[in-house]
Amino acid sequence: MLITRRLEFDAGHRIPNHSSNCRHLHGHRYALEVTLSGNIITSEGAPEQGMVMDFAEVKAIAQRHVVDAWDHAFLVYAQDTVVVEFLRSLPGHKTVVLAAPPTAENLALEAFRILDAAYRDVYGNQLKLERVRVYETPNCWADAVRGQDPSLQGKG
Ligand SMILES: [Zn+2]
Known part of the structure; x- marks a missing residue:
């Protein structure tokens, strides 16, 4: 079974070589869609009975680990040194420095790496992050899918 939770956030960026x-x-x-796989929990009387994971919990984890860090931040490529230095000159500015240019593709990969470590199989139902989709606009998005990108290591 696959379940998906969508969250939205606002952020600045630029693609220096575009x-x-x-x-x-x-x-x-931006919109972030987190897709998890797992078996439906069947434990009679459990709060999560009939679910793969409570959507509120899916959201809370993505919120805490990605959205709180990226919302109203400027997402900047570490090699974009002029902008990195400018942002560092602004007192207390919320800046996220990334190892790769902040395209939808790279943001999806980065969010996948962060969230793969954050979603744990706490119910014993084989819960696993399968996909992170990042919408840069309503018409443009990128998917980071388990097993489909060399930089994403499967965890079984
Ligand atoms: Zn853009």
């Missing part, structure tokens, strides 16, 4: 609009400093209303 040939068009995305090289400018700008922002997006």
Whole structure:
């Protein structure tokens, strides 16, 4: 069974080597969709009976580990040194420095890495993160899927 929870956040970014609009400093209303696989919990009387995971808990984990860190932050590529230095000159600015340019693809991979460590099989129902989808706009998104990217190690 697969379940998905969607969260939204606002963030700034720029793609420094982009040939068009995305090289400018700008922002997006991002959406993050977290898909988990697992067996339906059948324990009679358990609060999670009939569920893979309580959607509130799916949300709380993604919120705590990704959305709280990225919402209203500027997401910047570590090699984009002019912008990194500028952001560091702003007192208390919320900046997230990433090892790769902040495209939807790289944000999906980064969120997958963070969340793969955060969703644990606490119910014994084989709960596992399967996919993280990041929408940069309503029409453009990227999927980080377990087992489909060399940088994402499966955990069985
Ligand atoms: Zn953009």
